[in-house]
Amino acid sequence: GDFVMFYIQVVMKNATKLCSIKPIVTVNGKFPGPTIYAREDDTVLVKVVNHVKYNVSIHWHGVRQVRTGWADGPAYITQCPIQPGKVYQYNFTLTGQRGTLWWHAHILWLRATVHGALVILPKFGVPYPFPKPHKEQVILLSEWWKSDTEAIINEALKSGLAPNVSDAHTINGFSGPSQGCALQEGFTVKVQPGNTYLLRIINAALNDELFFKIAGHKFTVVEVDATYTKPFKTDTIVIAPGQTTNVLITANHAAGKYLVAASPFMDAPIAVDNSTAIATLYYLGTLDSTITTLTSLPPKNATTLATSFTDNLRSLNSKKYPARVPLKIDHNLLFTVSLGINSCPTCVNGNRVVADINNVTFVMPKISLLQAHFFNIKGVFTDDFPGNPPVVYNFTGTQPTNFETTKGTRVYRLAYNSTVQLVLQDTGMIAPENHPIHLHGFNFFVVGSGQGNFNSKNDTKRFNLVDPVERNTVGVPAGGWTAIRFRADNPGVWFMHCHLEIHTTWGLKMAFVVDNGKTQNESLLPPPSDIPKC
Numbered sequence: 001g002d003f004v005m006f007y008i009q010v011v012m013k014n015a016t017k018l019c020s021i022k023p024i025v026t027v028n029g030k031f032p033g034p035t036i037y038a039r040e041d042d043t044v045l046v047k048v049v050n051h052v053k054y055n056v057s058i059h060w061h062g063v064r065q066v067r068t069g070w071a072d073g074p075a076y077i078t079q080c081p082i083q084p085g086k087v088y089q090y091n092f093t094l095t096g097q098r099g100t101l102w103w104h105a106h107i108l109w110l111r112a113t114v115h116g117a118l119v120i121l122p123k124f125g126v127p128y129p130f131p132k133p134h135k136e137q138v139i140l141l142s143e144w145w146k147s148d149t150e151a152i153i154n155e156a157l158k159s160g161l162a163p164n165v166s167d168a169h170t171i172n173g174f175s176g177p178s179q180g181c182a183l184q185e186g187f188t189v190k191v192q193p194g195n196t197y198l199l200r201i202i203n204a205a206l207n208d209e210l211f212f213k214i215a216g217h218k219f220t221v222v223e224v225d226a227t228y229t230k231p232f233k234t235d236t237i238v239i240a241p242g243q244t245t246n247v248l249i250t251a252n253h254a255a256g257k258y259l260v261a262a263s264p265f266m267d268a269p270i271a272v273d274n275s276t277a278i279a280t281l282y283y284l285g286t287l288d289s290t291i292t293t294l295t296s297l298p299p300k301n302a303t304t305l306a307t308s309f310t311d312n313l314r315s316l317n318s319k320k321y322p323a324r325v326p327l328k329i330d331h332n333l334l335f336t337v338s339l340g341i342n343s344c345p346t347c348v349n350g351n352r353v354v355a356d357i358n359n360v361t362f363v364m365p366k367i368s369l370l371q372a373h374f375f376n377i378k379g380v381f382t383d384d385f386p387g388n389p390p391v392v393y394n395f396t397g398t399q400p401t402n403f404e405t406t407k408g409t410r411v412y413r414l415a416y417n418s419t420v421q422l423v424l425q426d427t428g429m430i431a432p433e434n435h436p437i438h439l440h441g442f443n444f445f446v447v448g449s450g451q452g453n454f455n456s457k458n459d460t461k462r463f464n465l466v467d468p469v470e471r472n473t474v475g476v477p478a479g480g481w482t483a484i485r486f487r488a489d490n491p492g493v494w495f496m497h498c499h500l501e502i503h504t505t506w507g508l509k510m511a512f513v514v515d516n517g518k519t520q521n522e523s524l525l526p527p528p529s530d531i532p533k534c
């Protein structure tokens, strides 16, 4: 591969949306941030200069970071943050990966405005395993608040209450012509009749899973999370924060304008969030006066539709792109993912919402876990994260009363190259909600999923070990479970968390430590000399 260099300046910028102006943290003054293009096997060098008053770090979501955990980005997990006025250069190789990924700030709630696409093209001369599109288009779905997002989350943490829901969703930074100021234009995708387009769809929203639709057109899904899938047709995409989905669409009308729309998917909406982001698919040559063809989006609780979408996803599993599902398992883990209530005398209602995995509400350390691991610094974390729920109850039934979580910076340790089966079990603690769980440093195979409590005897028999979809972020269904498998072939410290930002903030996160293997090639590289200090 080649070396590709990027220069990122984190700067404040005034942005106007929904008729109001506010200063936001941006990369190079842009919202959303610039698309970074590279090729499979390229080595990427990104120099980040922090010009804002906040600590910053950037995560390359979905990049495997083989042996280069120092470039992964989550603050206090793999690095100390880049302090105001400081610089850090991320240095990593895109080993054996191609497809759509993205990058985002990985500290506080800065990723609300600090994010962009990372497009990894196949190696020169290597075709896609699907017909070559005439053109490609990145579609970044985000959320927008009229007020300052850092203030919103700080307020919520103080009060113990849930933060305000966003004021709008956006498509490539545009909230759509019908929302807010009358004169605001929406984003337009221009197409030529008869041509085929590859849309690289990314859900960069903080807290909302989304439906995505284009009036009068069907999608062929060909890739998720930068892994190829068996193509299948659908008219609606379901995409969780953190996930990416590549689809082909054919402009099979002669002319016209067609609505492009995204709206939230929630099993049990607590908050009322009806905002729909809209854009336009515009056939070149169409008269401006033409009326846009509309489409209706699924209702917020269209769970059956969402489930059938995810059930249709399969690895391509071709000769060239085989699905290497671990068949022998060394670590058989069951993690409950929960939202709950802990007492909090200073909070508005005397309690606060917390989130946990196996009853552990993760406490962020003061220096990065990776530094503590590499330099053997004691007292930063303990490696006793429970591999099974410490308290067993009917996970999808009624919650035990006065159920307090424990706090800790606890990690789960894995030997190099050991294999893991991890069942993620949702609990219906306060409200059933899907949890898009993201694992850093790995792709995993989604071998099974179901409703209710996981039953190891019956459910294991039905696992798909042949062509399960391979991804880095998977939705754990509300009131149900999802089983994943991966091989711990990447030494380092790897964060795993819910990609609904509010759930991460509340503590729905943990980390795996993967020890070095025997040889140098199986060991974590030493930290770069400019690694930030805490």
Ligand code: C2O
Pocket (backbone or CB within 6 Å): 059, 061, 074, 104, 106, 242, 438, 440, 495, 497, 499
């Ligand atoms: Cu995209 Cu740890 O996140």
